[in-house]
Amino acid sequence: MSGPDRALLEFPILSPEFFDSSREEIFPVEGLSPEALRANLVFPFYLGSELNLAFCEEKGLFFLDHLEKKLGQSVSNFYRAEQDFLLELIQKYYEAPLTSEEEGLAEEEIADVDLLRDLASEAPVVRLVNRVIREAVEARATDIHFEPLRDALRIRYRIDGVLHEVARHPKRLIAPVISRLKLMAKLNIAEHRLPQDGRILFRTGGQNLDIRVSVLPTVHGEGVVLRLLVREKRVLSLEGLGLFPDQHELFLHLISRPNGIILVTGPTGSGKTTTLYAAISLLNSPDRKIITIEDPVEYQIPGINQIHVKPEIGLTFAAAIRSILRHDPDIILVGEIRDLETAEIAIQAALTGHLVFSTLHTNDALGAVARLSEMGIESYLLAASAVGLVAQRLVRRLCPKCRRETKPSKEFLKALAEELPNYGEQVISYEPVGCDFCAGTGYRGRLAIYEIIPVDTILRRLILDEKGEEEMRKYARKKKYLSLFQDGLRKAAKGLTTFQEVLRVARA
DSSP, X not given: OOGGGSOGGGSOBOXXXXXXXXXXXXXXXXXXXXXXXXXXXXXXXXXXXXXXXEESSGGGGGHHHHHHHHHTOOOOEEEEOOHHHHHHHHHHHHSOOOOHHHHXXXXXXXXXXXXXXXXXXXXXXXXXXXXXXXXXXXXXXXXXXXXXXXXXXXXXXXXXXXXXXXXEEEGGGHHHHHHHHXXXXXXXXXXXXXXXXXXXXXXXXXXXXXXXXXXXXXXXXXXXXXXXXXXXXXXOOSGGGOOOHHHHHHHHHHHTOSSEEEXXXXXXXXXXXHHHHHHHHHHOOTTOOEEEEESSOOOOOTTOEEEEOBGGGTBOHHHHHHHHGGGOOSEEEESOOOSHHHHHHHHHHHHTTOEEEEEEOOSSSTHHHHHHHHHTXXXXXXXXXXXXXXXXXXXXXXXXXXXXXXXXXXXXXXXXXXXXXXXXXXXXXEEOOOOTTTTTSSEEEEEEEEEEEEOOHHHHHHHHTTOOHHHHHHHHHHTTOOOHHHHHHHHHHBTSSOHHHHHHHHOO
């Protein structure tokens, strides 16, 4: 069996009729987690004494080695299956069935608020919600998605930046489960037309969780996303961020400046806050006063004054910055620049002797210039205050227990030659395999890739003259500042991640 080398179309299709016509009894394989099966989109099963494997994508065949090694038995037959059907099979054969109490919940859409509150407080629903949160924490998930579909309630975890479906429950559970989450977050369970945001304090496995809750009305009901924040989360050191020595030195130089603004850019969930906290933790000392303004406060650090913004009472980012400037800070961290007023005050603080850290949502480091210009910031103010522009993304780290050395692909070597022609080190390439340690995904944990651009005299002049991003990028390339893609290639060439992961988050 040549595994992935065989065309998918060579395999017969596994359909519901197969199970109806089979004379042999079908059994699941003991000792396999449904999370690993969903992550790889595979369904192993015994038909009589024969071991069979159904899959819907080519990556499912990479699960083969792990399965055969675990069982000490070769797979006899391979099948293709549609993803939805395959997920149904995993749930049917590998998930614990619902209790009779859960099955007994009313199927019709529930409109009565008192009844809804009663159902949401029923033991089966409470147990289900608590179990989902506990299992998400054990799986290292950062977010839980409760999504109402036309005929089911789908639950997905975001693990290492990628969504994995973990369960589907009957449609009748949508209203009670969503209502239970709204009750826990102290939201209005009678409101179904408008988005709502709340917060849940939850303890599991000895950890205190600060869960951010977002409710959004959809066509098939209200969807809920839970962002899981560990309150006692350990702050990474600057060395733990994944910076290579040249980047570490460059970043250290930026944060050692006595004043100015340093902007870290990237989409939501790209690790910007973690990077900034590593920086201020390093700068935290008895002779400096550091104040942070955040929404929410994700890390709690002794010796640092932290403020949680509350827009509903008028405590916005802009209002908080105005107030803290009267508290004689040396370093200010503004969680995010969202509007012109916040940007103006942050830049004024940087111009008056403070070191200011903040974040922006842009595609790359130099995109921060255009973003602030769109907000209404004058170019001379940005040119005078900016000392460093940083962009980052998170890529999944290869699982150290099951990664398998492989020959670098032609595409990888071509990209490396084009983007880093002077890269003279040996290229180490691994491929993801999948094991129990990584829940069958082949990856465990994440590391950051960076683009770090100091604002020097020439770049300051380009910003002031409003030369545009292309001119600034030419200058950055001339100075050999690495782009996100180039830094990702370096980390893939060191065997820390894969070329596919780099392409996923930072395609050139």
